[in-house]
Amino acid sequence: MADSFRRLPFRETRAYVDLDALHHNIRLIQDRFPGQGLAPAVKADAYGHGAAAIAGAGEEAGVAMMSVANLEEYLNLRDHGIRIPIIILEDLFEGEIDVALRAGARLNVSSVEYARRLSSLAEQLETTAFLHINIDTGMGRMGLVSEDLARDLSAIASLPNVAIEGIFSHFSCSDEGDLEFSSLQITRYRQALDAAARVGITPQYRHIANSGAILDFPGEVPFDLVRPGIAMYGIYPSDAVRRDLALEPVLSLVSRLVKITRYDRRWSIGYGKTHWTEPGSVIGVLPIGYGDGYPRLLSNNSRVLVRGEYAPVVGRVSMDMITVDLTRIEPIPRVEDPVVIIGSQRDRRGTLRSIGAEDLARECSTIPYEITCNLSTRVPRLYLRGGHLVASQTFREGYRIHAPETVR
Numbered sequence: 001m002a003d004s005f006r007r008l009p010f011r012e013t014r015a016y017v018d019l020d021a022l023h024h025n026i027r028l029i030q031d032r033f034p035g036q037g038l039a040p041a042v043k044a045d046a047y048g049h050g051a052a053a054i055a056g057a058g059e060e061a062g063v064a065m066m067s068v069a070n071l072e073e074y075l076n077l078r079d080h081g082i083r084i085p086i087i088i089l090e091d092l093f094e095g096e097i098d099v100a101l102r103a104g105a106r107l108n109v110s111s112v113e114y115a116r117r118l119s120s121l122a123e124q125l126e127t128t129a130f131l132h133i134n135i136d137t138g139m140g141r142m143g144l145v146s147e148d149l150a151r152d153l154s155a156i157a158s159l160p161n162v163a164i165e166g167i168f169s170h171f172s173c174s175d176e177g178d179l180e181f182s183s184l185q186i187t188r189y190r191q192a193l194d195a196a197a198r199v200g201i202t203p204q205y206r207h208i209a210n211s212g213a214i215l216d217f218p219g220e221v222p223f224d225l226v227r228p229g230i231a232m233y234g235i236y237p238s239d240a241v242r243r244d245l246a247l248e249p250v251l252s253l254v255s256r257l258v259k260i261t262r263y264d265r266r267w268s269i270g271y272g273k274t275h276w277t278e279p280g281s282v283i284g285v286l287p288i289g290y291g292d293g294y295p296r297l298l299s300n301n302s303r304v305l306v307r308g309e310y311a312p313v314v315g316r317v318s319m320d321m322i323t324v325d326l327t328r329i330e331p332i333p334r335v336e337d338p339v340v341i342i343g344s345q346r347d348r349r350g351t352l353r354s355i356g357a358e359d360l361a362r363e364c365s366t367i368p369y370e371i372t373c374n375l376s377t378r379v380p381r382l383y384l385r386g387g388h389l390v391a392s393q394t395f396r397e398g399y400r401i402h403a404p405e406t407v408r
Contacts, residue, residue: 270315
């Protein structure tokens, strides 16, 4: 995608989001779980990809639900025309609950006390609270912890103006290779479902599978919904998971060289003088920095693609710029040449080289989720389908839909 670098009226540091790749990944996951619905995670602005466009594409692909973290994310999707059910995965504060109930949100429930609050407000509003009861099977976070689960589930079910639509849980280490604890969580989850059945609760949706489970043990989670997160975006959650699902990366992060300098002497580069050139060194400047979400930990510790060749990042990552060593790139690049920060590019011999979010995460000793989630709002997201621009999300104009012929 970055090879066909388009000159558009957007900032030159930009993220291309390939909706065809997104649909490909959704189909792969749907095929892996025939008969089950998908409830993709589009929280944190769809892991940095742009929630409005991603949710719209998911709805078009026939997913059953969406899942978000909080009320603001829920209302954002509704404001952008998403009409399928959306689960809010966090408990809400008092002032948020009535808004969520009026808007028809599906609500996470992780305690009997919280369920009572939802019931009381739903009764006052003369509406129904649709609940997804979150069972803590080992995550130790939002889920219900109970000495007598059947009793507590029965207490929730008996509340007025509530409907238990789902019972779910969440894995704590499904992407770590060792599946022993995940197997224990599945056992605990099945025990919770058995307890629910004993008191007459038969939810429409049972769900526990996240990306790690989708990739590593799909046969162990045959319930009603799966909740793909990072895998839907074509990124593997860790180096430990299986890669037999041919995911396609959805996001490419690109920029252009804004300045090139050949130094005829030894010279310091960037804040703190952490890199010194040798005579003859060629240093390029890119308009991207930690203000865009490019981690400062990549200072002197990463690389980009220029003319299909790897060029090391040298000097400290600053708020708005990074510097890269172009000395070994032939022929010498020019100002405005395209540069790939995340994505793929071919060299002059046709060899394809790539840099993934996983690579940047490894260099920062973090996880790929953090790399894409941290892309700031000043990086425009350009949404492509069939190689044509169909939508954009920018800091200045927000989310806009374009006629496909905008890019030819």
